[in-house]
Structures are given as C-alpha cells and as structure tokens.
Amino acid sequence: MEFRHLGRSGLKVSEISYGNWLTHGSQVEEDAAKQCVQAALDEGITTFDTADVYAGTKAEEVLGRALKGVRRESLEIFTKVYWPTGPGRNDSGLSRKHITESIHGSLRRLQTDYVDLYQAHRFDHETPLEETIKTFDDLVRQGKVLYVGVSEWTADQIGRALKIADEMGFDRIVSNQPEYSMLWRVIESEVVPLCEKEGVSQIVWSPVAQGVLTGKYLPGQQPPQGSRAVDVAGGNTMKKMMRDDVLTRVQELKPIAADLGLSMAQLAVAWVLQNPNLASAIIGASRPEQVRDNVKAAGVKLDAEVLKRIDDVLGDVVERDPAKTVSPATRP
Numbered sequence: 394m395e396f397r398h399l400g401r402s403g404l405k406v407s408e409i410s411y412g413n414w415l416t417h418g419s420q421v422e423e424d425a426a427k428q429c430v431q432a433a434l435d436e437g438i439t440t441f442d443t444a445d446v447y448a449g450t451k452a453e454e455v456l457g458r459a460l461k462g463v464r465r466e467s468l469e470i471f472t473k474v475y476w477p478t479g480p481g482r483n484d485s486g487l488s489r490k491h492i493t494e495s496i497h498g499s500l501r502r503l504q505t506d507y508v509d510l511y512q513a514h515r516f517d518h519e520t521p522l523e524e525t526i527k528t529f530d531d532l533v534r535q536g537k538v539l540y541v542g543v544s545e546w547t548a549d550q551i552g553r554a555l556k557i558a559d560e561m562g563f564d565r566i567v568s569n570q571p572e573y574s575m576l577w578r579v580i581e582s583e584v585v586p587l588c589e590k591e592g593v594s595q596i597v598w599s600p601v602a603q604g605v606l607t608g609k610y611l612p613g614q615q616p617p618q619g620s621r622a623v624d625v626a627g628g629n630t631m632k633k634m635m636r637d638d639v640l641t642r643v644q645e646l647k648p649i650a651a652d653l654g655l656s657m658a659q660l661a662v663a664w665v666l667q668n669p670n671l672a673s674a675i676i677g678a679s680r681p682e683q684v685r686d687n688v689k690a691a692g693v694k695l696d697a698e699v700l701k702r703i704d705d706v707l708g709d710v711v712e713r714d715p716a717k718t719v720s721p722a723t724r725p
C-alpha cells in the first residue's frame with residue numbers, strides 16, 4: 394500500500410480506501426462485510442469511508458463492529474452528513490442542529506470518540522454556508538472531528554467555503570469526495586484545478602464504476618446473478634453506465650489490461666490514482682476476493698501511451714460535463 398497526504402494537511406491516508414455504501418447492512422451479510430474489512434486491513438488499507446445514511450444508519454454500525462479491536466491510531470475513519478437519517482424536517486441537511494445530532498449518532502454507531510474526516514455529503518442550499526462551516530469548526534475544536542471535507546460540491550461551492558474559513562479563521566476543508574472513473578470525469582475541468590491551487594484533495598468514489606469497469610457486464614446480456622446491477626438499490630444507481638454503447642467500449646479495454654498484466658478492476662483503480670490531486674480511491678466490495686484483486690492497483694504507474702489508448706477506446710462515452718455535479722435544490 395502507498396500513502397498520500399489528505400489535502401494540505403498532515404494526515405496521511407491509504408491511496409486505496411474501503412467504503413461500505415450499498416453493501417454493509419444491506420446487499421451483503423455481516424459475515425461477508427467483516428471478511429471484506431479484514432481483507433482490506435490485511436492488504437494495508439487503513440482508511441475506511443462510510444456515511445450516516447448508508448443502509449438507514451446500519452452501515453456505520455457494521456463498520457464499527459468490524460473494526461472493533463483494531464488500534465484506533467492505525468485507522469482513518471471517514472463519515473458524512475446531509476442525507477436524511479430520520480423522518481423529521483431537521484433530520485437532513487447541514488444545519489447546526491442536524492450536523493450536531495448526526496455526529497453524535499455516527500460516533501455512537503462507529504464506537505469511536507472521533508472521526509478523522511467529517512464530510513458534507515452534498516451542498517445544502519437551505520442553510521447559510523457560514524452556519525455549516527462554523528459548526529464543522531466547532532466539532533474540530535471539540536475533538537469530535539479531526540478534519541473536514543465535502544462531497545460532490547462544485548468548484549464555486551468549494552471556493553466559497555474556503556473563503557469563509559479564511560476570512561473567519563475557521564478550519565479549512567481539506568477534501569472533496571466526487572464520483573470519478575475513466576467513464577465519469579466531470580471534476581477535471583473546474584473542481585480539480587481549484588482544489589490543486591487550494592490544497593484540497595479528491596477522495597474519489599466508484600473508481601470501477603460500481604463494477605462496470607471490471608468488464609463483467611456484457612452488452613445485450615442480463616447482468617450476472619448476485620451482481621450489484623441486479624440489486625434494487627444498486628440497479629437504480631447504475632443505470633447511467635449500464636448502456637450497450639458503454640459496455641461495448643469497456644470490453645475493448647480488455648487487451649490494454651492484459652498487455653499490462655492487470656485485471657480490469659486493477660486498471661480502473663490504477664487509472665484514477667494517476668491523478669495527482671487524488672488522495673485516495675474508495676473501493677467497494679461484496680466479496681473479500683474483490684478487495685484483494687483491486688488493491689493491487691496501489692503504486693501502479695500508467696504511461697502516457699496507455700492513457701491515450703484508454704481515451705481512444707472510450708471516446709465519446711466518457712462524461713466530462715462539470716454541470717453534472719449537482720446537489721438537490723431543496724433538502725431531501
């Protein structure tokens with residue numbers, strides 16, 4: 394495993410991290426979840442990502458149990474706040490009330506006194522940004538949160554948050570967590586240049602496009618049984634990638650992976666790691682073998698000729714429009 398700084402901070406994270414969205418507490422039984430976490434630890438992953446909302450708060454509980462007994466100082470635990478965790482009108486968003494209540498729930502479920510990184514899971518258009526940034530700063534001062542970050546924020550939103558922090562002397566955000574893969578590159582034109590200048594890292598999600606970039610989904614055929622695409626929640630979130638034109642191009646990446654002696658998943662994870670603004674690629678897994686396969690992308694270098702071959706194969710199925718980074722207009 395290799396390690397990178399999280400933004401302009403002293404914290405080092407494993408360049409491949411493990412996340413439990415759609416798996417722990419839902420698609421995957423607890424035993425398999427624990428085996429995946431153990432495989433991640435065995436392979437040198439020290440950074441774990443979850444969120445209050447995953448599996449209706451159950452994912453944090455599963456991760457807390459799976460990490461129990463591991464030396465806390467050897468782990469970096471990330472969670473998030475924004476999406477609804479209950480039926481009340483204040484059970485979502487980034488108000489002082491919800492953030493404060495949500496961090497207490499997360500710490501209890503994760504069985505820890507602090508999280509290493511606390512992330513705003515989307516931008517909240519209904520809460521003054523000053524209120525959110527000040528509340529995050531308070532949590533840092535209370536020692537409940539060590540660093541703060543955001544997820545799926547636009548360059549403009551990140552820039553505004555940094556300006557408030559700088560003017561008011563509040564803790565600065567050090568990371569953004571966007572979707573990023575060979576197929577989904579919407580951060581490259583605006584978010585990454587601003588973040589490079591400001592010392593904010595990307596911690597990217599779905600580096601294998603939820604399984605699509607493993608090549609296991611074939612054009613014109615039903616998805617394999619037991620895969621995320623046949624899971625109700627997963628199937629919905631994968632629709633934008635499960636198109637025959639995308640799946641056909643992905644099959645054409647196979648010779649490139651074979652020439653490099655990499656699996657398709659390793660090629661996909663290695664590809665995102667070539668971006669120097671990245672601190673970590675968060676991989677998901679329904680089975681421990683997937684963790685052991687994908688983690689071998691750590692430290693792999695892809696040269697310019699390989700990157701060009703990939704671009705030539707994928708052509709216009711790559712999404713690059715920065716306007717695709719959107720948070721809900723009103724709180725969910």
Ligand SMILES: NC(=O)c1ccc[n+]([C@@H]2O[C@H](COP(=O)([O-])OP(=O)(O)OC[C@H]3O[C@@H](n4cnc5c(N)ncnc54)[C@H](OP(=O)(O)O)[C@@H]3O)[C@@H](O)[C@H]2O)c1
Nearest residue numbers: 412413414598599600601602603604620621676677678679
């Ligand atoms: N901030 C956000 O809004 C946000 C959103 C989404 C995710 N995330 C974070 O990012 C993490 C990773 O997201 P993700 O799970 O979508 O990432 P991913 O690594 O792109 O997809 C993981 C899924 O792909 C399949 N897969 C992975 N490796 C494979 C292999 N070697 N062979 C075959 N299939 C393989 C597995 O699904 P099956 O076996 O079921 O097919 C696995 O659960 C999440 O857990 C979460 O922490 C954040």
